[in-house]
Amino acid sequence: MAVEQITVDPRRMGGLPTIRDTRVTVGMILGQLANGRTIEEVVSDYPYIDRSDVLAALRYAAAAVN
Template identity: 65%
Template sequence: MSEVSIDAVFRLIAGRTEVERGSVMPHTYQGFPRISVDPAVMGGKPCIRDMRVTVGMILGELGGGTTIEELLSDYPYLEREDILKALRFGASLAGFRDVALVAA
């Protein structure tokens, strides 16, 4: 069983955009136009629409019990579709990696 790094997965599904910001080329993921990555923003982590809101933050909040409605209230610049796409993006990444299970 081989383990694939998240960076390798990002490279596999990334589709470059034509947008340039200085010498940095931000990009979005094929099938996920709301998810962007820019090495100059949030350490290159996947973000929502070039904002400083990471997919990981959204998934962590939802996993911790925060509702979509609470997220929308706390972050009024987010849209429901942003949150749903973050969930779909996280699910797609989970499908790229084999995780070894340990007996309980």
């Protein structure tokens, strides 16, 4: 399941999928969205990611459950 903005590196965040080469995990993004935060709020919390990164996390998660 290749999503360009998502990387998995066993040396970063215990091998969890992260946004590009940051320490922001897909799970962190999903957790915030599940708790009612908007994409804009998530991006404001992590200024080094953007809307397309959040959408990539959603695409990655969708592919993971299918």
